Amino acid sequence: MTNSGMLFPRESLSREIKELNGLWSFRADFSPNRKLGFEQAWYKQRLAETGPVLDMPVPASYNDITQDPKLRDFIGWVWYDREVVVPSRWVADKHIRVVLRVGSAHYYSVVWVNGVKVTEHNGGHLPFEAEIGEVIRAVPTTPCRITIAVNNSLSLETLPPGSIQYLNDLTRYPKGYFVQNTDFDFFNYAGVHRSVLLYTTPQAYVNDITVVTDFADSIGAITYDVVVSGSSKASLKITLTDGDGRCVATSTGPSGVIKVVDVMLWWPYLMHERPGYLYNMEVHMQVIDAGGDLLEDMYTLPVGIRTVKVTSTQFLINNKPFYFHGVNKHEDSDLRGKGFDWPLVVKDFNLMKWLGANSFRTSHYPYAEEILHMCDRHGIVVIDECPGVGIKDIRSFGNASLAHHLDVMGEMVTRDKNHPSVVMWSVANEPASEMPPAGFYFKTLIAHTKALDSTRPVTYVTNSNYARDQGAPFVDVICVNSYFSWYHDPGALEVISLQLNTQFEEWYGKYQKPIIQSEYGADVVPGLHSDPPTMFTEEYQVMVLQSYHKVFDQKRKQYVIGELIWNFADFMTAQGVTRVWGNKKGIFTRQRQPKAGAYILRERYWRIANETGILPPWTKYPCSL
């Protein structure tokens, strides 16, 4: 694990938080080269003084907020700014670190405070931060101004990759016309997508915590490692409390093993009557600084005690076979785009629980940390995927791409390593894994990920041919996407069972690793009906699902360890002739209303859960939330 932490900001007796969500001033740089903002140094004054600004909510994508098609499809730099009143105590007290944190912004960000650059960050979907105490103390203006410039252009070396294409034929395109080409199937939403906040710590502080859990009989074990920054002389006390707040164990020192008697394990939803059980690990740091003052820092980390193992035919959680019956999702909704939104998050969890889903994959990028906290608490199991989606061009397998991909995995593992809900890393979705350089690329990437975290299996999601896939020898679990009777043999429902059976036999025959059907599905325009079923109708989606399920039911007794429907809900994509206002493979509409397929899955998921025989009678389907 890396040494520099990315602990989720939490209030404590030693830490305060000031959220900067709400309305920011916003200006897109429409200049031909998109560089006017830098040339005119827009960060040196209030954005409103540089030209016309819009109100822009944070967090949100900017694309669907106005009526302007140029902003919806904008490529290049956009600028945000707002003023914030920093409590005078934070400025006056030099013992306090003041940190500015951006939960995520797409994709390349530069941040200034009072016109002074404090950080830049390459990549969306992951947080970045900067210590700004020195800057606000240098010129203690009230209020202080925060400026964020964000650029959504992608290159062959970014994640996801993309490329800008200039269309220079003046008989067909206006002067200076360019487009951004990408190889992924979701709208390239951009802006400040997650919370922006200021938080404080003392100058000596708990920078990172890593926990690895295990158990034997009724004794749990938490192996912990705490990194303190700002002092080498800190003393540490660890207190572990149970779900009722009772202290169950203590420890001292920066690392060690905490034993928990009569351990309550963390179990997935529907696998146990008390899923998502969490302890709280309070880390209390004390140090006397050079001036003789006592500095204290407190950080409380929720900890779930569980184990994960993979055999050639099974995925084991707490040594019991776990079958993924779940969904693939997107961070996507009307108006907000990819902007974080609590009502949406809670509604989606209620729908997943209604469905009897015990898991999801964060297709195709890391989701907001708040969502992983919900998963921890509700026992929803997560395959945590990095933004390695659309890696199709051979130039995206070069050294620069690989170096960036390794960095992104480092950031993602650092952020998500302590979540009990996260049981596997996915390093990519449907890369061109049959290309020769993919062998070295994925060997390196997967080995690196295992070096970052040796406790979780690693995979990537493939749709290539089993015989030509270069990375499959290195993954722990084979994740396969297939769309029989859709992209292949459209309309031919009768081929599904044969082709799916062949798919499983070939992959298992060659690699002897457990397999997850990581995507399958069919588009539905809600309300469209036909009998006999034809593509895009509710009946057709039902038939596709049922045909896949028959084969899953044979193979899950052997080596198939999961099924994840594509997709939980309809989502927006780029415009194109195969997309009628977005991808319609949702079993729920984009507004989260069920299609016929949702009821098929609901019946199935609850039946599978009940078959395991460990559900108490009161949770038998149909159950209310």
Ligand code: BDP
């Ligand atoms: C798969 C991709 C996914 C797409 C899906 C589809 O992994 O991102 O949305 O196909 O076409 O290949 O619906």
